[in-house]
Amino acid sequence: MGATIRDIAEKTGVSITTISQILNGKGSRFSEATRNKVFQTAKELAYKPNFFAKNMVTNRTNTIGMIVPEVTDPFFSQMVKGAEDYLNAHDYMILLCNSSQDSTREDLYVEELLHRAVDGLIIASPNILASNVFTQLESMRKPYILLDRKRHHREEGNIYIDDYEGGYMATEHLVSLGHRKIGIITSDDSFYSVEERLQGYQACLKKHHLSISPDWIMEGDQTMAGGYNATKKLLAATDITALFVTNDQMAVGAYRAALELGITIPDDLSIVGFDDIELAEYMAPTLTTVRQPIYAIGQTAADYLLKAIQNPNEKMANQKMPLELIVRESARKLANKATHK
């Protein structure tokens, strides 16, 4: 009834052996283009290995637990989608948990997921996890991937970006446009890797022998409302000409704050964001930002986890994901009249 591997081979022109390896999470030596083509076609044809047959042999539930801080944040919903697309193509499903950035809930969720006999876990967390979490995971020998910005200095299974580098990149762009008074909106809840983005910002300004006023650094919630409130406070207290907002959701709020204060972006204030959510290119002006490969992070996490489930004695790889500055309209050259020395 359903599509077979042969159907996928016919449609893609890829060999059956290769397809089988890719769909079983053992296709890392093939190009990403080939892997994507196979997954895409498997999805289109609704290819599906027999779940029960597989299950009997492997004693697995083919279920992965995934914990994210906030599913309504487009950053995390995109990450979930990347993981889900990959897992579904391999006949795995996701038990999704929303921790609301609370470490107690993370702890409880790990426990619940282990009760439900998931085959592995993906934990995206802004927190230092309770040590209890690791005791549980290790004692049950469950593979897990941490999307935690290397907060736990784990030796394997780290998929991460270099937040320091990203903060530096955003700031460097503003400096290169002639800005000297550059503010930053950070977070009040240790969410994302804001601390390291802040360090990148500080290092970049220092390298250019530019001073930083403590007034230029403002904390806020990692939401539209948080960005709005922090930017309002910051613009009332300073005469900055540029602003690095450490995530794009907050940048949406920053735009509104500027609008209400009669400050035009980018004429009066240049803004650089972080993440490159879909909305970034619909904003007015479109948002210059540091792109994280969000979907690919979810996909890679799923890929590494399935490998670890299939080869429990092999060490998991670590993967640093690339960042890229996406130049759009929200940051521009500082006009002469406003240059500060």
Add this chain to the structure above:
Amino acid sequence: MGATIRDIAEKTGVSITTISQILNGKGSRFSEATRNKVFQTAKELAYKPNFFAKNMVTNRTNTIGMIVPEVTDPFFSQMVKGAEDYLNAHDYMILLCNSSQDSTREDLYVEELLHRAVDGLIIASPNILASNVFTQLESMRKPYILLDRKRHHREEGNIYIDDYEGGYMATEHLVSLGHRKIGIITSDDSFYSVEERLQGYQACLKKHHLSISPDWIMEGDQTMAGGYNATKKLLAATDITALFVTNDQMAVGAYRAALELGITIPDDLSIVGFDDIELAEYMAPTLTTVRQPIYAIGQTAADYLLKAIQNPNEKMANQKMPLELIVRESARKLANKATHK
């Protein structure tokens, strides 16, 4: 170790009996304020009944399958959050599935979820489901809630809004502002209840003896990009002064299309959206829209489903959820110069 019902009683001032009923999904006779307070406090205190003990008695997995068309759509992520918050407070977890609006995938997901012995399902679907889906659900006697805009004329467990009424409401607002040439952006994939929103639009214009040109109706994908493309086409071909965009995501794209064409909102073009996603009040200008109680729809679906699991022989209730016009800045009185008769 963990918090008890007594702790919740102490903190809320609500009686232990009441709390127990509310947390067991039998608290519908209490006010929403009381129920919310109890759930909120249970969450804050990380209250958690003993999962295994409960499970042994009930032979349940305490897992709910939830299928949504697209988790990265803020409408659905908000709905998932409403369901999840409610279910977690009752010691249930969600197996989340993303159907990509594809009815074949919906069918497969229902099968997979039943394999995993979920206690019930919440299916948010834009499609007429395969009859196979219902055969499976009925044969396994699994309770389920359809968030499908009553497409299946089921006699119980319908949680819905009146899309016709919503379309009428949006259009009426534009007519009351003096607009006579009112366009509409609909969907090309039967997503949401766009067909009924369109009928509401048509009925309203007819009631006011206003003509509709076929050129004023334009289809698009239910995404930012879809709204952008459809609006560009529509504005190039017509001289409308107002536009009803049948969801807020598309309205984001409509704003960008207008901006690129040098058309100012609301001076040259009034826009009314549908949904009231969080972003609506951050847009420039802020978006006038028809609000759906998205979070509450998710919560209510979870509530009804748990009741059905606990009382399998009782008929499920139906619930029409209220709509509300939220007037912001994107629609305004038609200036005299542009009035068409």
